[in-house]
Amino acid sequence: MVTTGELRRLMRHPGFARLGVVILLVVAWEISARFFLDRDFISPPSTVLTSFGELFGTPGVPSALWLTLYEIAIGFALSAIIGAAIGLAVGLNRLAHQSFMPIILLLYGLPQITILPIFVLVFGIGAASKIAFGVSHGMFPIMIAVAAGVQKIEPVYFDSARSMGASRWHLLRYVIFPHMIPSFFTGLRLGMSGVLLGVLLAELYVSTAGIGYFTSIFTQNFDATKLIGLVSVLAAIAIALNEVVRRVELRYARWRD
Amino acid sequence: MNGDGRKNAPHRLSSRLVQVAFLAIVLLAWFLATTRWGVSRILLPNPVNVWHQLIDIVASGAFIPDLRITLGELAGAFAISMSLGVTIGYLISRSRYLIRVFEPLLAAIYAIPIILFLPLYVLLLGLGPASKIALGATISFFPIVLSTIAGFGYVDRRLVTAARSMGANNIQMFRYVLLPAALPVVLAGLRLGFTVALLSVIASETIASFAGLGHHIVDLAENMDTARMFAYIVFVIAIVAFLNAVVSTIEGRARW
CATH class of the missing domain: 1.20.5 (Single alpha-helices involved in coiled-coils or other helix-helix interfaces)
Incomplete structure (x- = not known):
């Protein structure tokens, strides 16, 4: 009992x-x-699960998924580099901060989905347009977080480091860098959601290649099983990537306290 | 404080100057790129042309049918997500246990880019407004339900206990304790939900549809009518900004 x-x-x-x-x-x-x-429109989860083999056996699907992962990885890396560089430049200089922060916030607030066709027009239907659209979503949160992080560094740290004979490199390495880390990782988490959104929007928009091609083909053929399977795989990728950056953030965002 | 403000004043002036200069350089580079540097007209239209097209779009009223469709879809999506989100959120918030069961689940789903479900909705509901309404409602449901739970579920226990001990009944409790405490958080969630619903409706029109503002931009892009497309994009951004400003104003009013 x-x-x-x-x-x-x-x-x-x-x-x-x-x-x-x-x-x-x-x-x-x-x-x-x-x-x-109606089986044309929806498929039971058991059928979706047992048809994963068939989905991955469809010519082009595995490479389209790999390409999407590649676009997310490159888009995320570029967002991190551009975001950190501009965030540092804007955060460390008072005039730059006052001048450009409003412009950055304004651009971040724009409905970027409206300019997706321009990206495809300029960069084509291949990986470049998807990476670029991912970066345009992912770099702003990183930029804003980094700028906010380094802007709050007490001037006394700079003064005392300088009075102890620190060079510019020393300042960057031992004062700015440690203060940047927690907000940088917060930015990375938000940036990852942005990159995922940007890349997947562009992938779905371009219906002649990649993921978007298969979602529209499966929809036209009423192949609900494969469509649900493909969407589930993409959702699983998104959940996994979000979880990874969240864990990394939890680990590094705390190290100061 | 005053001294600090005076010290900031020259900075503020020079930052304005930098902003104006930045804008002027961007516009000048845009103009020169199209007139002198030989950038393709299809990729980057002349800013003067874009301006004329923008005036034509607004003056001709050609945007009205698409605007009506987008606003209709937005209204449908927001009505569904608001009623479901607030109701379900309130019901969950009535019990600590239910909050602990459902809040992590809802937050986890919210973290997925739900735009992925658009192909499924198109398969189920077709290319018309129904799939856009469904997607907008799904995406905006999550910020609304989560903020309703946050608003009603985490009201200060002491306030509730004090009101109970003064003999408040359930209606009085809701009217004078729960609602005033929860309202700002719920309203913030509704505003966020509205913005998200608008963006998802435009996004799903862009990806797969017959009509609407998002679809019109794609139409112009496919016809390589770039000058008009740029003008239309500016027009749509202005509409989004206007709607967001209206909702923010309503939120500010309702709060007091």
Whole structure:
């Protein structure tokens, strides 16, 4: 009878109920798709799972997924470099901060989806336009976080470092860099969401190549199984990447305190 | 404080000068690129042409059918996400246990780029407004439900206990304790939800549709009518900015 009490305590744990909710939703999806809804439009999760082999066997799908991962990686790296460089330049100089921060915030607030066709017009339908659109989404949060991070450094740190004979390189390495790290990683987390959004928007927009080609082909053929499979794989990639940068942020954002 | 302000004044003036100079250089470079440096007209139209096209778009009223469709989709999407988000959020917020069950789940889904579901919605609901409404409603549901939970779920316990001990009934509790405490947070979530719904509606029009502001930009791009496309983009950005400003004003009013 001890086990009943333990079981009850376990069932009362929120994580248990959360898992229950997810299982319930998946079972409801399975039952409704299997018995009530049109197979052309929706596919039960069991069929999606068992058809992953078929999805990855479709010529072009694995390479389109790899290409998307590559675009996200390059877009993220470029966002980090550009964001950190401009963030430092704007954050460390008072005049630059007052002049350019309003412009950066204004650009960040623009509805960038409206200029997606320009990116495709200029960079073509290949990887370049998707990387560029990812960077245009990802660099602003990093820029803003880095600028905010280094702007708050107490001037006394600079003064005392200089009075101890620190060179410009020393200032950068031992004063600015340690103060930049926590906000930089916060920026990286936000930047990753931006890059994912930008790359996936551009991928879906271009329907003649890459992921967008397959989503439109599967939609036109009413191939719900493959479409749901492809979308799930992309969602899993997004969740995994978000989780990685979140963990890294948790680890490095705390090191000062 | 005063001394600091005086010290800042010359900085403020020079930063304005830098901003004006920056804008002038960008415009000048744009103009020279199209007239002297031989950048293709298809990639970068002449700014003077863009200006004429912009005036033509506004004056001719040719934007009205597309604007009507986009606003209709936005209204549908926001009505759904607002009613569902606030209701579900409130119900969840009534119990600590439910908050602990559902809040992490909702936050986790919110972290996925939900635009990925657009192809599924297009398959289910077609290329018309229904898929845009569904996507806009899905994406904007999450900020609204999460802020409703945050608003109603984390009201200071002492306020609730004090009101109870003074004999407040459920209606009074809601009217005088919960609502005033939660309202600013819920309104902030609704404003964010509105912006997100607008952007997702335009995004889904851009990716797959027959009509709407986002679709019109794509149409102009596919016809290589770049000058008019630039003008139309400026026009759409102005509309988005205007709608956001209206919603922010309403939020500011409602708060007090």
